[in-house]
Amino acid sequence: MCTSARTLSIRVELGSWPGGWVQVAAELVGNAGKVIGIDLVALDPLPQAHVVLLQGDATDAAQQDKIRAVLGGPADVVLSDMAPKLSGIKEVDEARAMELCRAALVYARTLLRPGGTLLLKVFMGAEHKQVLAELRATFTTVKTTRPEATRKGSAETYVFATGLKHT
Numbered sequence: 001m002c003t004s005a006r007t008l009s010i011r012v013e014l015g016s017w018p019g020g021w022v023q024v025a026a027e028l029v030g031n032a033g034k035v036i037g038i039d040l041v042a043l044d045p046l047p048q049a050h051v052v053l054l055q056g057d058a059t060d061a062a063q064q065d066k067i068r069a070v071l072g073g074p075a076d077v078v079l080s081d082m083a084p085k086l087s088g089i090k091e092v093d094e095a096r097a098m099e100l101c102r103a104a105l106v107y108a109r110t111l112l113r114p115g116g117t118l119l120l121k122v123f124m125g126a127e128h129k130q131v132l133a134e135l136r137a138t139f140t141t142v143k144t145t146r147p148e149a150t151r152k153g154s155a156e157t158y159v160f161a162t163g164l165k166h167t
């Protein structure tokens, strides 16, 4: 009981606008936890004091430092729902999506406690297999899922990776 409450208590969400996930996370962790959300777009503030919302580019090292400072210790969960603005050029969009995935992996490796969890949006593309291989090397369990709400024909998938190995 104590362990599971602790497991869910500190979360970082990358790509949090307009804020649905942050609101759910804030309720799940409760006042004793902490939720930090960041997006390029400014989010409307939430009433809960345990939620910190930042506006900025999550791939920027300065933002990573800011999040680390707000956290003040390791996180239990990193969520990344980041998606690039689409240009319509397949190669460009795939490369941008992959850059966001890799940034999320850096957050997971540097912010999560050992045993921590990452939920990561990954678009199917040329480097998809490579990202999965990196995740398998970093986490004990890696599962791919496609929510029912995902549009037909969309390349969007989510990877649920648990048990961060010591890095």
Ligand SMILES: C[S@@+](CC[C@H](N)C(=O)[O-])C[C@H]1O[C@@H](n2cnc3c(N)ncnc32)[C@H](O)[C@@H]1O
Residues within 6 Å of the ligand: 014, 015, 016, 017, 018, 019, 020, 021, 022, 038, 039, 040, 041, 056, 057, 058, 059, 081, 082, 083, 084, 085, 100
């Ligand atoms: C699908 S939406 C996220 C929805 C959100 N999870 C929710 O619950 O409302 C994807 C978001 O990723 C953000 N994003 C894209 N690139 C980003 C970056 N480099 N840094 C931070 N956010 C980024 C976009 O601005 C966009 O709001």
